[in-house]
Each structure stands twice: as structure tokens, then as C-alpha cells.
Amino acid sequence: MxxxxxxxxxxxxxxxxxxxxxxxxxxxxxxxxxxxxxxxxxxxxxxxxxxxxxxxxxxxxxxxxVERFINRHIISFMTKEDCLSIDFKSYHGDEGSSPGFIMLxxxxxxxxxxxxxxxxxxxxxxxxxxxxxxxxxxxxxxxxxxxxxxxxxxxxxxxxxxxxxxxxxxxDDYKAPDLKQGVKEIIKLPREVIEDRFGVSGSEGVVMEFVGACTKGLPGGGFIYTNQESLSVGVVVQLSALLENNVKASDLIEDFKEHPSVRPLIRNGETVEYSAHLIPVSGVAMMxxxxxxxxxxxxxxxxxxxxxxxxxxxxxxxxxxxxxxxxxxxxxxxxxxxxxxxxxxxxxxxxxxxxxxxxxxxRRAPHFLENPRIYNDYPEWTCAMMRGIFNSTGKARRNILEVVKESMKGKIGLMQLVGDTLKARKAI
Amino acid sequence: MKIEDKLSLNKFDIDREVHIRVDEEKCKECRLKPCLYACPAECYVERGGRVVFSYEGCLECGSCRFSCKKGAIDWVNPRGGFGISYQFG
Missing domain, CATH: 3.50.50.60 (FAD/NAD(P)-binding domain)
Structure with a gap:
């Protein structure tokens, strides 16, 4: 040979x-x-x-x-019945920049x-x-x-x-806390439908990430990527959290697809593939x-x-x-x-x-991302705050600071918020 | 959508040689059965208090081998060319 x-x-x-x-x-x-x-x-x-x-x-x-070049990122906190998003669109096309792209x-x-x-x-x-x-x-x-x-x-x-x-x-073998399990469906939709629903044209594409109810509050998140003529829709969860909480990713992805903010995006789509994969997530600590x-x-x-x-x-x-x-x-x-x-x-x-x-x-990000408040309390709090701001009850309104304080009650302490912010500053 | 309907969409070349073996003796001693929650293809199901395993729908993610504390799961990849073949990925 x-x-x-x-x-x-x-x-x-x-x-x-x-x-x-x-x-x-x-x-x-x-x-x-x-x-x-x-x-x-x-x-x-x-x-x-x-x-x-x-x-x-x-x-x-x-x-x-290449499926699509990314010019829109949407990051959302979701509870069972709310979804609060940051939606960033960029049409810069800077000379020398290399936009992210979506591919299969x-x-x-x-x-x-x-x-x-x-x-x-x-x-x-x-x-x-x-x-x-x-x-x-x-x-x-x-x-x-x-x-x-x-x-x-x-x-x-x-x-x-x-x-x-x-x-x-x-x-040695990797360990379950250092791994996330990703599951995904490819959902077929006509190109025009994708462009209309996601506000893109030509080769433009969107990445959506969701944090909160989509993983039942376990470390991880949901995602949607726009392909040319399909969507990649899935959920990623810490493997050890699935095992400890008796939760199946195969159930989470079904709930995610049924969420009121996701369902209209995939409506009338046809699932054509179901896939799964492990992701090593602890960075240098597990190298x-x-x-x-x-x-x-x-x-x-x-x-x-x-x-x-x-x-x-x-x-x-x-x-x-x-x-x-x-x-x-x-x-x-x-x-x-x-x-x-x-x-x-x-x-x-x-x-x-x-x-x-x-x-x-x-290097501190993997540990920081294990904080359960990111997946439970923060989505609950921020969504409650937005409900408080937009809800018109017919009663006398309070100013925003009062609404914010009220929304934090029983969910998140001020010291916790300060502590987590400081940790975030160091980690991410 | 049911898991078996999802898996039926995938392209598999199923080998006659089994690539994951579950040791029933060790498996019997386990009460928590984390494997049931590890497998995204639900290849591990509980029937009458026992775990029944089928390798045909395996997506080769490897999750189950990190779940079993009893060392009952003997896991290798299917032979070359066999198993899942993603069309999209």
C-alpha cells in the first residue's frame, strides 16, 4: 500500500x-x-x-x-405566550466585509x-x-x-x-454537561413565501434565535434559518439538562413549532428531513x-x-x-x-x-450560559415588563419605572440583575 | 408530527450488522432510564418496565452513549456507507 x-x-x-x-x-x-x-x-x-x-x-x-447571505438577525426572549425580539437588519455591504451565509x-x-x-x-x-x-x-x-x-x-x-x-x-470521552444536542427539521416552503414572511429578497437571509420557553427553560435555544426554498427549524439543549429533567428534544421541537410566534412562519410548510447532532460547547475547558x-x-x-x-x-x-x-x-x-x-x-x-x-x-461564556435565569426569569421578566407597558386596563397608568419594578417582583432581584450583568460583561 | 413519521422522511441504508448494543442485564438494574430522554429519534422506548431499543432510526448523534450510567450501551458508528444519509443536513 x-x-x-x-x-x-x-x-x-x-x-x-x-x-x-x-x-x-x-x-x-x-x-x-x-x-x-x-x-x-x-x-x-x-x-x-x-x-x-x-x-x-x-x-x-x-x-x-450557498442558501442565503445573512442580513438580518432576530434574537428573541420567549415565554409560552410572549415573544420579545431584537431585530437587526443591515444593508451595509461593506467593502471587505464577509457577511455570514446560510448553507445546508x-x-x-x-x-x-x-x-x-x-x-x-x-x-x-x-x-x-x-x-x-x-x-x-x-x-x-x-x-x-x-x-x-x-x-x-x-x-x-x-x-x-x-x-x-x-x-x-x-x-477522554466528552461529558454530557459539555455537550448540547441539536435537533432540526427542514421545512419546505416556496421561495416567494419565505421572502414575504421574512422580509428578504434575492439572496438575503435571516437568522432567528430564541431563548426561554422553547427549551422549557433549560440551557439552550431555538432557531430558524432561511434557506432558499426551505427553513431550518430546530432546538439546541444541554444534553445533561435533558437527562436530568426527563425532557426530550423531540418533544421540544414540536412545542417550538406550535409556539404562536413560530407557527405562522412555518405555516403550510412540509417537513422533508429530521436530523440531530451533538455540539461540544465548553470551549477551552474541554479541549x-x-x-x-x-x-x-x-x-x-x-x-x-x-x-x-x-x-x-x-x-x-x-x-x-x-x-x-x-x-x-x-x-x-x-x-x-x-x-x-x-x-x-x-x-x-x-x-x-x-x-x-x-x-x-x-472562555468564561460556557459557564455563564449555564445560568438558569437566562432561560427562565429573564424572558419571563422582560416579557411581563412589555405586557405591563402596552396593556391598557382602563385603570390609572403608572410610569415606566413603576411598571419595571412591578414586573421584576418575585422573578428577579436587583442584586441578581446587577450580578448577572457584571458576569455577562466578563463572559461575553 | 410523530417521530416515526419524521424518521420515515429520512434516507437510511440499514445495515444488518447492529451498531449499538444494549446489555439487558445491566439495563434491568437502572431505574432512571435517562436513555429514554437522550435519543432524539426515540430509539429507546419503555415497554412493561423494560427498555426496548431499535437501531434502525438512529441519527448517529451519540447522545445515548453519554446518558447511560450503567455502561449498558455499546456504541460505534454503523459500518462505512450505512446508516443515515442526510439530503440537506
């Missing part, structure tokens, strides 16, 4: 970015993907942020199956993998890597069942459930060792996810890490040294990039 310069396990954003970077530099690269086709196993909420995609694939805006992974990842093949990498789908070839303690390739594929370096980009990261000794002799790990397999409640990013971090991993291997190949010491360059590159800087900046 031919020995490859690099073997990439998993053709998601991290794997494709790593493979493309190395293949373009002339390295021999084998990409192994367990899905029937690239993207078959991949699922997410829906949006990609930042310039990384354009940096690696400058032609993606014209070529890739099964289609988009397939496109990315054709770019990887065009760059000269070999892509093999339908192959599940089951183990490594070891040379002493150093990884020297992978095994698919009894078949062996030797390689100088293995880049592990096999997602949140990576059993291989554990086998390589890079980390594994990123390299060892003959192996590097990137993307969800290395917990490269940034969630602050307002910012939700992962695929861009995964791709930036994939590029860093690729460049590390290119450097290692030039020196013909694939030891842990040589591959430690990967960590240095990540520390210099936004990947580790952002994860460091927001």
Missing part, C-alpha cells in the same frame, strides 16, 4: 480545509469519509461566519451551494470535497476508520477494518463523536491535546466551537484549524519530521490565529 503524506479522517469543514491546503502544496493526501457521500453524516443549525471560506475558496460565492451541509460539504479532489487529494467515501496503525507510540496511519492505510500524519477531523481521538490518547506523534486533531473532534449566546460559530474555527493543520504538515514534510515536537507547530499557529484567541476571550 502506498504511503500517503497525510490521511484525513472525515470530510467536514476541518477535514476539507486541511486536505485542500496540503493537496494544493503537492502533498499526497487521502481523505476517508464514512458517509455514503461527503456531507451524508453532517448536520448543523445553518450559518457560516467570517472570511475563512473566501480565503480558502475565493470562488465560493459564485460556485458553492449535505450539499455544501459535497461541493467542498469536489474542490479537494480537484486539488489532487484522493477522496474515498463509505469507509469508516476503526483504528490506527501505531509505530511505537507514534500514529503511522489508519485501519479500516482489516485494511491498512499507512501515512506520515493523520489529521483527525471526525466530529464531536470522535472515538478515534480517545483511541489516539488525545482525550483535548491537539497533537501527538503523527497525529493532529481539528474541528468538533477538538471542541473548536464558540458560543456566547449571541455568537455561534464552529465551522469557521474548524476550517481555520484545518488550514493550520495542513500548513503544519507541509512544514513537517519539508523537514521529513513528523514527531510530536515538529507537529507542535500546529498549536503555535492556532494560538496566533483567531481560533484560540476567540476561544480564550470567551
Amino acid at each position: 502506498e504511503k500517503f503524506d497525510a490521511i484525513v479522517v472525515g470530510a467536514g469543514p476541518a477535514g476539507c480545509a486541511a486536505a485542500y491546503t496540503m493537496a494544493k502544496a503537492g502533498l499526497t493526501v487521502l481523505v476517508l469519509e464514512r458517509g455514503k457521500y461527503t456531507g451524508a453524516k453532517n448536520m448543523w443549525g445553518g450559518a457560516f461566519f467570517g472570511p475563512v471560506m473566501g480565503e480558502i475558496f475565493p470562488e465560493f460565492r459564485k460556485e458553492a451551494p 451541509r449535505a450539499k455544501f460539504d459535497r461541493w467542498m470535497s469536489t474542490k479537494v479532489e480537484q486539488a489532487g487529494a484522493i477522496l474515498a467515501t463509505g469507509l469508516e476508520v476503526t483504528d490506527f496503525i501505531f509505530d511505537g507510540s507514534r500514529v503511522a496511519g489508519v485501519k479500516v477494518g482489516t485494511e491498512e492505510f499507512p501515512g506520515n500524519v493523520v489529521i483527525l477531523t471526525d466530529g464531536a463523536n470522535s472515538l478515534l481521538a480517545k483511541k489516539a490518547g488525545l482525550r 483535548p491535546r491537539l497533537y501527538s506523534g503523527g497525529i493532529l486533531v481539528a474541528g468538533d473532534a477538538a471542541a473548536m466551537v464558540l458560543g456566547t449566546g449571541l455568537i455561534l460559530e464552529g465551522a469557521n474555527l474548524a476550517m481555520a484549524a484545518g488550514i493550520a493543520a495542513g500548513n503544519t504538515v507541509i512544514g513537517a514534510k519539508a523537514l521529513n519530521d513528523f514527531s510530536a515536537l515538529a507537529l507542535s507547530q500546529y498549536e503555535s499557529l492556532l494560538k496566533e490565529s483567531f481560533v484560540m484567541k476567540d476561544l480564550q476571550t470567551f
Whole structure:
């Protein structure tokens, strides 16, 4: 069997970015993907942020199956019967800015993998890597069942459930409090209906996030993303909270779709797919060792996810890490040294990039987001306040300060509010 | 919408080889049964006080393996090419 310069396990954003970077530099690269086709196993909420995609694939805006470019964000607190939103629309189109875009992974990842093949990498789908070839303690390739594929370096980009990261000794299994479970439906609607309901035209798109009743007050949220001719509608909840409270995400998504503020948005839509996925959410606190002799790990397999409640990013971090991993291997190949010491360059590159800087900046966010008041008391309070302001009862009105005080009663203490605000300032 | 109707929309290539095994002996000792709430495809259901598991609708998210405190769930991915194939993702 031919020995490859690099073997990439998993053709998601991290794997494709790593493979493309190395293949373009002339390295021999084998990409192994367990899905029937690239993207078959991949699922997410829906949006990609930042310039990384354009940096690696400058032609993606014209070529890739992008659903919509985001120009509207709606963030909502919801109770069972209210919904209070911040609705931000932006028509800036700043020179040099890279608007986030919405895409569907099964289609988009397939496109990315054709770019990887065009760059000269070999892509093999339908192959599940089951183990490594070891040379002493150093990884020297992978095994698919009894078949062996030797390689100088293995880049592990096999997602949140990576059993291989554990086998390589890079980390223990993730734990339920560090994971969120996402469930999603693709709901088909005609393009004109989506444009009318969401106030967009052409390639414009909307991201909606909901906090509160959509998760029964458990840490997490609901979301809606506009695709070209469908909506991605779903719920994300801390896995341990589901288990401890005997709540099923499959029930939450049904309730979410029935919420009076959501139901009209999806009316007459036809569900065409139901998907689920785990998200590693504890950032640097759960990050594994990123390299060892003959192996590097990137993307969800290395917990490269940034969630602050307002910012939700992962695929861009995964791709930036994939590029860093690729460049590390290119450097290692030039020196013909694939030891842990040589591959430690990967960590240095990540520390210099936004990947580790952002994860460091927001290292307190995961803990902050476990505060149950965010999902219960604050939505209840703010919605009660708005009801108080708009409700005309025929009785003498009170001024706004009185209404605010009244709405806080029994829900939230002033000291709690000050404390949480201070914590928010540090965390997000 | 019922879960079985949702799952019937998905494309599965079901392997004859079972990729998740539940140890019934260990499972019997568990009272809380968190697996029932872990699986977004409701592959784990309770019948007559026992957990009955079917792997056919598995979405391969991995949640169940983090739920079981008894170590009764033996979880691996389906063989390459088998299992769920998302059309949209």
C-alpha cells in the first residue's frame, strides 16, 4: 500500500480545509469519509461566519451551494405566550466585509470535497476508520477494518463523536454537561413565501434565535434559518439538562413549532428531513491535546466551537484549524519530521490565529450560559415588563419605572440583575 | 408530527450488522432510564418496565452513549456507507 503524506479522517469543514491546503502544496493526501457521500453524516443549525471560506475558496460565492447571505438577525426572549425580539437588519455591504451565509451541509460539504479532489487529494467515501496503525507510540496511519492505510500524519477531523481521538490518547470521552444536542427539521416552503414572511429578497437571509420557553427553560435555544426554498427549524439543549429533567428534544421541537410566534412562519410548510447532532460547547475547558506523534486533531473532534449566546460559530474555527493543520504538515514534510515536537507547530499557529484567541476571550461564556435565569426569569421578566407597558386596563397608568419594578417582583432581584450583568460583561 | 413519521422522511441504508448494543442485564438494574430522554429519534422506548431499543432510526448523534450510567450501551458508528444519509443536513 502506498504511503500517503497525510490521511484525513472525515470530510467536514476541518477535514476539507486541511486536505485542500496540503493537496494544493503537492502533498499526497487521502481523505476517508464514512458517509455514503461527503456531507451524508453532517448536520448543523445553518450559518457560516467570517472570511475563512473566501480565503480558502475565493470562488465560493459564485460556485458553492450557498442558501442565503445573512442580513438580518432576530434574537428573541420567549415565554409560552410572549415573544420579545431584537431585530437587526443591515444593508451595509461593506467593502471587505464577509457577511455570514446560510448553507445546508449535505450539499455544501459535497461541493467542498469536489474542490479537494480537484486539488489532487484522493477522496474515498463509505469507509469508516476503526483504528490506527501505531509505530511505537507514534500514529503511522489508519485501519479500516482489516485494511491498512499507512501515512506520515493523520489529521483527525471526525466530529464531536470522535472515538478515534480517545483511541489516539488525545482525550477522554466528552461529558454530557459539555455537550448540547441539536435537533432540526427542514421545512419546505416556496421561495416567494419565505421572502414575504421574512422580509428578504434575492439572496438575503435571516437568522432567528430564541431563548426561554422553547427549551422549557433549560440551557439552550431555538432557531430558524432561511434557506432558499426551505427553513431550518430546530432546538439546541444541554444534553445533561435533558437527562436530568426527563425532557426530550423531540418533544421540544414540536412545542417550538406550535409556539404562536413560530407557527405562522412555518405555516403550510412540509417537513422533508429530521436530523440531530451533538455540539461540544465548553470551549477551552474541554479541549483535548491537539497533537501527538503523527497525529493532529481539528474541528468538533477538538471542541473548536464558540458560543456566547449571541455568537455561534464552529465551522469557521474548524476550517481555520484545518488550514493550520495542513500548513503544519507541509512544514513537517519539508523537514521529513513528523514527531510530536515538529507537529507542535500546529498549536503555535492556532494560538496566533483567531481560533484560540476567540476561544480564550470567551472562555468564561460556557459557564455563564449555564445560568438558569437566562432561560427562565429573564424572558419571563422582560416579557411581563412589555405586557405591563402596552396593556391598557382602563385603570390609572403608572410610569415606566413603576411598571419595571412591578414586573421584576418575585422573578428577579436587583442584586441578581446587577450580578448577572457584571458576569455577562466578563463572559461575553 | 410523530417521530416515526419524521424518521420515515429520512434516507437510511440499514445495515444488518447492529451498531449499538444494549446489555439487558445491566439495563434491568437502572431505574432512571435517562436513555429514554437522550435519543432524539426515540430509539429507546419503555415497554412493561423494560427498555426496548431499535437501531434502525438512529441519527448517529451519540447522545445515548453519554446518558447511560450503567455502561449498558455499546456504541460505534454503523459500518462505512450505512446508516443515515442526510439530503440537506
